Amino acid sequence: MELVCPAGTPASLHAAVDAGADVVYCGFRDATNARNFPGLNFSRDELRDAVRYAHKHDVHVYLACNTYPQAGIEYIWQAAIDDAVAIGVDAVILADIGLLRYARDRHPDARLHLSVQASASNEEAIKFYHREFAVRRVVLPRVLSLEEIRYLNHRIPVETEVFAFGGMCVMAEGRCSLSSYATGESPNMNGVCSPAAHVHYEERDDMTVSRLGDFTINIYDQNEKVGYPTLCKGRFRAMNKSGYLFEEPTSLDVTAILPELAEAGVTALKIEGRQRGKAYISQVVSAFRASLDRISQGQLTTRSSLSTLSEGQSDTTGAYRRSWQ
Amino acid sequence: MSESHPSFTPFLLISPFVRNAPRALVQKICNHAMATMHTRHKAVFERVTERETFALLIAPTDLDMMFYLKIDPDQPELRPVCHPSEEPVAARISGPLPALLELLQGKSDGDALFFSRTLRIEGRTDLVVALRNALDGEEIDLRTAVSNSFGVASPAARVMLRFAETLYGQVQHDMDRSAHALTASLERRLGGLDKRTTAQAEAMSRIENSLQRNSRRAKPAQTTSPKDDFAFNDHT
């Protein structure tokens, strides 16, 4: 399986290439990608240098242009595609249908991948994107179980890429307005979820209170391990109970089920975390490189050693195991 | 919050000396560090201040001193701070100095330090994130910077530095062990106490909940301790 790794800065891209990535994906420094965080991402020049460096090491570069263009300023997203193709990236990752049509018409030779933000979670949806826009690979939503993935791979004419490590979206990606409900900024429109500018920490008695916009999303004590102040990973009250209603602070780690994913016909493994530092990139990419190499030599399982990098310092195999639902 | 819990790092041992060090000397070191950083990594300052210039309070939890850091592309500033509450800062970062230095060099992952509560942030989280991202995009090597700073990048200086680092590592190891021995039994007892408190708070919240319902944008009510009533065992 191909190892697809994140890079939020040129330094991270170098780290990923050096640690054994097969592919590095990144985005431009604007609202055209789903990690539009302050101080992150690539200028045109930086991407050009990055592609040169990666190609020299036989590593591919994908550009994520996976937010939904706003009405009236679609040209910003279209320019991102044009520039990425001109720079020579190996694939463009898209979610918006208008943009897919643009890319197909304007750059018929470009390799198009369907972003997880398009939330193509079934056979018909994937066939649709393949038929209409000649999409060559689909990044599967994190809501599918291993059996569902295996079933799909037997029935669709495109490659599949699945999330292997990092942040867990418990909601279907690209179909979630929780962040904009609390802050006015959403993954689809702004490329951010629960953005830092709307996060506030407050000390109350001996506890830390994290607030997103006007809403308290968690309260924890001094020693508790935490995750990102993401809305769906907060504590709430319902039915006279309180706690992590949607998901505990945890990260995805598929190390334990790598052989099963390979057997299910998955083409590529995606590591989440363009917002993470190069230390994270080096550690996670090397660990997965080593695991994949061991598996290709016939070893059946491997154990992960990455939990210190995870939210809440804990891991899950998420929806891949049906019991998660 | 951080004042009451110093971090057990070797810097704690030199903390009394730092506290009593002449301010002028500390200031001089700060100025030098800032000037070096500014000349070697100007891009960081430019990247972070694309939207605004701002100041941070850096609070090493193993040092009896805090620092004011102004992120300004033309006139950055780093100085020790006597009255932290009076400084107009956008955010405050606290954590043990070794963690802060590793972060500066991109050797450890800021988010992981945050998840483990090693690092704490109050105030404008977005600016701290921006700074972290910009720092991470640079190749910052403190060892070279420090040895260059001693005038000559002499092999002797490098040997001294490496010796200091090794010594530091050993001291840290020893301190971790004694800290663990000191706190383990205490933690066990507190754990039991904590369970009882949680049970009581739970009962309280049930009563509270039946009393008050559906007030839109309720005022921050009494904080009950967080619980995990919905927890499934979906972790490995």
Next chain:
Amino acid sequence: MTKSRLVMGPILFHWDEQRKHDFYAQVADEADIDIVHVGEVVCAKRMPFFDKHLPDVIERLQRAGKEVVLSTLALVMNGRESDQIKEITQMPDLLVEANDISAAGLLAGKPHVIGPYINIYNESTLSYFEDQGAKRISLPWELPMTSIARLCETRKSAEIEIQIFGRMPLAISARCYSARARGLHKDGCRYVCGDHIDGMDVATLDNAPFLAVNGLQTMSSHYVELSDSIEDLQNAGVNAFRLSPHSLDMTCVAQLYRQLLDRQISADELRQNLKNMSLPMAFSDGFLHGMAGAELRNTLGQGAE
């Protein structure tokens, strides 16, 4: 300007058969509604309960002069659900609303409706679906007025619809949160989502109302209420206005909005009337104004205060 059409969206909650029957009977006989949506959008596990009654319900609504649309699942995850979608989209003489790309693809070439769960944020995407045969397009909840206006300007012929009343669906998941709140897994959910006919209230730890859980779906705690902007929406070119069913008297709600659309009552009067109804509701219209969705720009309906 053509007459604004009022749409009764699909019932999003797991109401029992009797409640659904009563609801559609009332809508057929009494409500001043142009279009009625039927069908299950949230969870395939709920479908067997009411699907058998659908032919009768559809016929009754049609007899009452309503345009009937069959809404489909928002999240289609496995082969069985895919097959169901295929079957529905092949039904002759029935207008179908696509809420997942799978359905949209299968409906291409014949008249259909694009539901608010399909991501349409810009002109190119809107134009694509018009080319595929969409005759009405219900826009996503988080779109601001500027985008809505722009989309209305550039559309060719499709009707553009906005939800103006009811809790807003904000997210959908493979995981069932109604079940999880009871310590159950989805596979053994015991249909506990049916216990909350307007969704299960979710508050912050500070007891501020925040969200509402409806099985796989997470909704806003606040009810979107756009009476304050109805004229702007009409002027921009929005021609269909969706009400999302709740447990309060929806015939009455429909009548209020009908009167508002026809300029017979003011937004103030409408809001005051809603407040006097049996269901306690907090309102919001933040998305429309480019703010946090939970925000409310103007407090209406305060009467003479």
